[in-house]
Amino acid sequence: MKNIFAKITAIAATSTALSVAIAASSNNPAQAVDFNFNWLGNAGYSATGSFSYDETTAPTIISEAGSGATNFLQSLNVSFLDASKNLLGTYNTVSGGVSQSSFFAFNFDTSTQTLFGPFDVAGGTGVIGEYFFQGTVGDSLALRQDVDQQGTSTTLDQNSGSIQVSKVPEPASLLGLLAFAGLGVGSTFKKKQASF
Template identity: 50%
Template sequence: MKSFFALATAQVATSLALCTTCIIASTNLAQAVNLTFDWKGDAGYSASGLFSYDETISPAIISESGGGATKALQSLSISFFNPSQELIVTKNEVANGVSNNQFFEFNFDTTTGNLFGAFDVGTGTGIGDIFLSNVEAPGRIFISPGATYYLYQNITADYSQLLDSSTNRIKISAVPESATVLGTLLVGMLGVALSNRTRAKASKY
């Protein structure tokens, strides 16, 4: 009986040590916040994206504009879908803290978790490029940031076709942190270990 409890205790301790090490390592690798965003147009087109920033060094208000090194964003990508929910294209707008879009506009309040102000993502200079914007109205007229989001596709160097539009708000959602996932795994492993110990103990009698 004594040797059994010693073995069970060792198993639980090993599981705790392993998961704790993984959680600490994961936390130390990066303090990145990962968020997704989604928008849907009235005609059925939609857009989904993912962006990240380091919460230890980023300001409460993240404001990015134009190409080149970003102020806070580490990455941002966006995918566009047609009304049949088929992927049209995915664009990596920001990679390793660098924006490759001269028309890029992105403003995010980390306190409220909401976007605000100008938004222009996916814009490219190439023919066929698609972008979502609340600062460019039909006819390539630049306006003050508004509640309506317009989805365009570049047809020529001087003309962008309007594919869809909507006043639907862009929804922001958090991506589960790795530490949270590992914590859940830890609880599960402990549950299994304790359950096995209970069954083994019962079999003694």
Template identity: 60%
Template sequence: MNQLLAKIIATAAATTTLSVAIAQQAQAISFNFSWQGDGGYSAQGMFGYDETTAPAIIAESGAGATNDLQFLMVSFFDSANNPLQSFNTVVNGVSESPFFAFNFDTSTQTLFGAFDVGGGTGVIGEQFFGGTIGGLLTLNQDVNQVDQFIELDRQDPGVITVTEKVPEPSSILGLLALGMSGVGSLVKKKESGNENGFN
């Protein structure tokens, strides 16, 4: 009986821990974004922030600690959809790119204005994507980290599609169901053992 009680307590503790994790996930919100250039090159990425503390407009620029954005990653692809380069532009609320620019309206869930993500950390050959949303957006490759770059693709007027990334709680709920079914089978096993004269 003590073993059964210990397993029920352990399952209850795990359920509580997972419930806290679900509550914390509800505070973080993340979005996917995508862009397609006129020549077939593309950019795909994801960003996120804490929706409980974020202002109506998230505006970020330059290197260093961000105001609200927790992470931003982006990958670039050629016209045959082959991966080119990927960058973690913002990691744990810190941008390493002095060229970083990001403006997001949290109520309409749209990007606007200046936008610059990707390279910008001083490595020759790295790619970067930016410009003005609604104006010219270009995907470029750096030549000398000063003033020379190769334009790989462009779009004018530039449009970046943003979609909310919906969390998938099914895996967490599945773990909870599995844990509870385990407790149920233990109880049934214990009851059948008692019926057969076992303790």
């Protein structure tokens, strides 16, 4: 009898937690959605980053360019690593809905969750030696380092334009998964106790 009562209590607690999470998300109409992106060059250099936008106001195609206030993108950051996985630099290209670079270019299809077209992130803030990542998705993407802030740069690595994008799971989904995992662990523990 005790075992059944414990399971009912656990299920009730899980249901309550999920209800609260769902209610909180439905009461807040602004829903930021987060994505990660990863790029690997032919020589082993890499870029990893993330971006976010409000999915309730974003159109099917998000296109951003230049410095200043963005139309839909809320944030975009990127880090670069050399072939030995040493950090070369981290850049917050877009922060609080504002782009820091006049060279910034970003195109994203929200329905297919893919980047496309011109892509230029990181550098562009007027510092000699800064890194930037640019090109055309599906054609050619390159990691470059500025030499003189006069348009001269060195290509460190490049690839055929391949870049991977993945959606970050929503907190409510994670809460649900954790709750159900907890129930599974709890019932397994109870069964093992009963067998002793």
